[in-house]
Amino acid sequence: MANIKTSEKKSKAQSMGMHTEVLTGRTQQKFFNPDEAENFYYFGTYDVDFNKRTDLDVMNMSAPEANKEIDNLMSQGYGTIVIKNPQGKHSLGVGILNKLNLIFEGSLGYFGMGSCDGPIVRINGRVGWSCAENLMAGKVVIEKNAGSCFGAAIRGGDLICKGSVGARTGIDMKGGTIIIGGDAGAFTGFMMQRGRIIILGDVGINLGDSMYDGTIFVGGEIGSYGSDAVDAELTASDQDWLRRKLKVAEIGEDFDVSKMKKIVAGKKLWNYDNLEPTEKKGAI
Amino acid sequence: MCGIAGLIHRGKSSNVGSELQGMLQALKHRGEDSTGYALYGDTDGKNFIMRFKVGENVGEGSSSVMEDVSVYDERKKIVDQTLSEMGAKIIKEERTLPYSLRYEVDYETKDLLDFSQRIESIPGVEILSMGKSLEVIKDLGNAKMVCDRYSLDKLVGTHAIGHARMATESGVDIKSAHPFWGYPFSDVSVVHNGQLTNYWNNRRVLENKGMRFMSECDSELIAVYIAQKMREGASLEEGMKDSLTGLDGVFTYFVATKDSLGMAKDTMAAKPLVLYESDDLVAMGSEEIAIRSVLPHEIDTYDPFDGEVKVWQI
Numbered sequence: 001m002a003n004i005k006t007s008e009k010k011s012k013a014q015s016m017g018m019h020t021e022v023l024t025g026r027t028q029q030k031f032f033n034p035d036e037a038e039n040f041y042y043f044g045t046y047d048v049d050f051n052k053r054t055d056l057d058v059m060n061m062s063a064p065e066a067n068k069e070i071d072n073l074m075s076q077g078y079g080t081i082v083i084k085n086p087q088g089k090h091s092l093g094v095g096i097l098n099k100l101n102l103i104f105e106g107s108l109g110y111f112g113m114g115s116c117d118g119p120i121v122r123i124n125g126r127v128g129w130s131c132a133e134n135l136m137a138g139k140v141v142i143e144k145n146a147g148s149c150f151g152a153a154i155r156g157g158d159l160i161c162k163g164s165v166g167a168r169t170g171i172d173m174k175g176g177t178i179i180i181g182g183d184a185g186a187f188t189g190f191m192m193q194r195g196r197i198i199i200l201g202d203v204g205i206n207l208g209d210s211m212y213d214g215t216i217f218v219g220g221e222i223g224s225y226g227s228d229a230v231d232a233e234l235t236a237s238d239q240d241w242l243r244r245k246l247k248v249a250e251i252g253e254d255f256d257v258s259k260m261k262k263i264v265a266g267k268k269l270w271n272y273d274n275l276e277p278t279e280k281k282g283a284i
Numbered sequence: 285m286c287g288i289a290g291l292i293h294r295g296k297s298s299n300v301g302s303e304l305q306g307m308l309q310a311l312k313h314r315g316e317d318s319t320g321y322a323l324y325g326d327t328d329g330k331n332f333i334m335r336f337k338v339g340e341n342v343g344e345g346s347s348s349v350m351e352d353v354s355v356y357d358e359r360k361k362i363v364d365q366t367l368s369e370m371g372a373k374i375i376k377e378e379r380t381l382p383y384s385l386r387y388e389v390d391y392e393t394k395d396l397l398d399f400s401q402r403i404e405s406i407p408g409v410e411i412l413s414m415g416k417s418l419e420v421i422k423d424l425g426n427a428k429m430v431c432d433r434y435s436l437d438k439l440v441g442t443h444a445i446g447h448a449r450m451a452t453e454s455g456v457d458i459k460s461a462h463p464f465w466g467y468p469f470s471d472v473s474v475v476h477n478g479q480l481t482n483y484w485n486n487r488r489v490l491e492n493k494g495m496r497f498m499s500e501c502d503s504e505l506i507a508v509y510i511a512q513k514m515r516e517g518a519s520l521e522e523g524m525k526d527s528l529t530g531l532d533g534v535f536t537y538f539v540a541t542k543d544s545l546g547m548a549k550d551t552m553a554a555k556p557l558v559l560y561e562s563d564d565l566v567a568m569g570s571e572e573i574a575i576r577s578v579l580p581h582e583i584d585t586y587d588p589f590d591g592e593v594k595v596w597q598i
Contacts, residue, residue, distance in 0.1 A: 087573070087576050087580065088571070088572035088573045088575070088576045089573065090571075090573070105582075106582055107572060107582070107583075107585070109571055109572050109573055110571065125582060126572070126584070126585050126586070128556075128558065128571065128572055129556055144584060144585075145584075145585065145586040145587065146587075147556065147558065147587045148553060148556065148587060163586070164586065164587075165587075166553060166587035166589070167552070167553035167554075167589070167590055168553075183589070185553050185587070185589045185590050186551070186552060186553050186589070186590035186591075187552065187553075204553075204589055204590050205551070205590065205591075
């Protein structure tokens with residue numbers, strides 16, 4: 001078995017387009033070549049037409065019934081679904097693995113939009129704990145506030161909350177971008193491993209505690225820094241990216257990003273930059 | 285995992301018994317070993333309302349035992365006699381269940397400590413609540429079962445807090461159920477979701493100061509802790525803020541008094557709470573679906589932050 005820790009194997013991985021930067025531990029890594037067409041197949045995915053639109057009133061449905069009906073509508077080709085009366089129900093919209101324009105006319109409870117890959121979602125209300133947990137790709141926009149563990153363990157996509165969020169936002173996140181228009185609670189970015197978090201307002205205590213990697217941008221006051229979280233220089237490139245991201249997110253377009261603070265992990269974690277198991281196979 | 289809920293109407297009364305039942309029933313998946321209500325009803329304020337039990341409803345893991353009704357009858361007689369000896373006159377008496385009683389008592393006092401100690405010195409007797417407005421009702425089962433059993437749905441008042449319990453730290457019985465009365469303070473009650481990790485240290489200190497514990501449920505510590513702070517001269521809000529450092533662990537809890545309702549969240553924000561606030565109503569619960577049971581239309585809610593303490597007046 002090859003030793004993947006050798007610099008030779010790292011070079012091979014880079015030559016395969018699995019990442020394009022020198023691994024220093026403090027950078028955002030790109031593990032897939034965006035020019036390569038991906039050919040993933042998920043069971044239960046559908047070809048949908050965004051112009052085919054329907055409403056779904058879930059007032060008298062349980063969460064499993066509502067999710068099953070969303071799945072049924074997607075199977076009929078509906079690409080735009082408007083959910084009426086979600087009433088704070090838990091686990092709505094979970095496990096959607098294809099492109100879909102999904103609109104919630106109201107608030108969600110816990111675990112809304114969990115384990116999704118691809119949908120574009122707008123929630124015209126509030127969300128409870130662990131919204132969009134494990135999001136792989138797509139975009140979720142929350143018009144009001146969000147509970148704790150917002151965007152826990154996401155790997156990709158854009159997760160936007162126009163209001164304030166609770167504690168442990170972006171906990172264990174491994175990629176993607178989380179954007180908060182208001183304030184964020186304690187332990188934001190706790191154990192985050194990759195990705196970026198943007199907070200336009202204030203943030204609570206222990207920001208970025210035990211973060212491995214990734215970047216946090218804060219526009220307001222910071223309650224306190226967590227273990228090993230340190231300030232970093234806000235570069236011109238960072239500012240360009242922030243402006244672009246805020247514009248796309250339809251939030252804080254006029255925000256003065258030049259005054260934002262940039263927080264990164266201050267400690268090099270040994271072996272952390274080694275490849276993940278699936279990439280290891282390709283490198284060997 | 286437990287569920288807590290509370291609401292306070294500002295400037296008016298409402299059917300808080302029914303409203304809280306709906307909120308707690310929406311949270312029953314968080315635990316239905318027992319359910320408890322602390323209801324602040326509309327009264328003339330002349331007499332004390334004493335809710336007490338003379339026996340237990342014993343569930344899984346309880347250290348208590350089921351007893352014969354004749355034992356309850358005997359204890360009730362001793363309670364009646366003790367009240368008479370203390371100069372307390374029973375104005376009205378209700379016996380909802382063999383072990384659960386409600387007395388309206390004419391009693392002139394400022395400190396209920398001596399009163400409570402004498403009543404609770406009777407073996408098997410525990411005062412669940414004492415106040416001019418507060419009534420604590422708790423028993424095994426989910427919110428609807430308890431509400432139906434005690435006919436709480438018609439109670440009109442200004443505010444209420446409640447608890448749906450999944451027993452973890454102690455057994456399933458009434459003595460371990462929430463809410464806890466803020467002994468020996470009139471009209472103070474507490475519900476809690478979480479775990480306290482310095483329970484025994486704090487309990488020993490408080491017992492040395494003369495405070496009493498009726499259960500081994502860690503949540504009872506919050507009621508006793510705040511009551512002790514208030515005995516020392518702190519306001520409710522000051523006592524709650526002090527608890528953020530004095531209590532170790534993870535918690536979200538509510539405290540209610542005759543005319544106020546407060547919430548506190550630990551510094552790690554490890555336990556959930558969703559809050560709705562308007563000029564005439566504050567409603568809060570472990571999950572938004574609890575609030576939705578009283579406000580089904582679209583509303584703005586939010587999660588209080590870590591280390592946050594809030595108090596509202598009626």
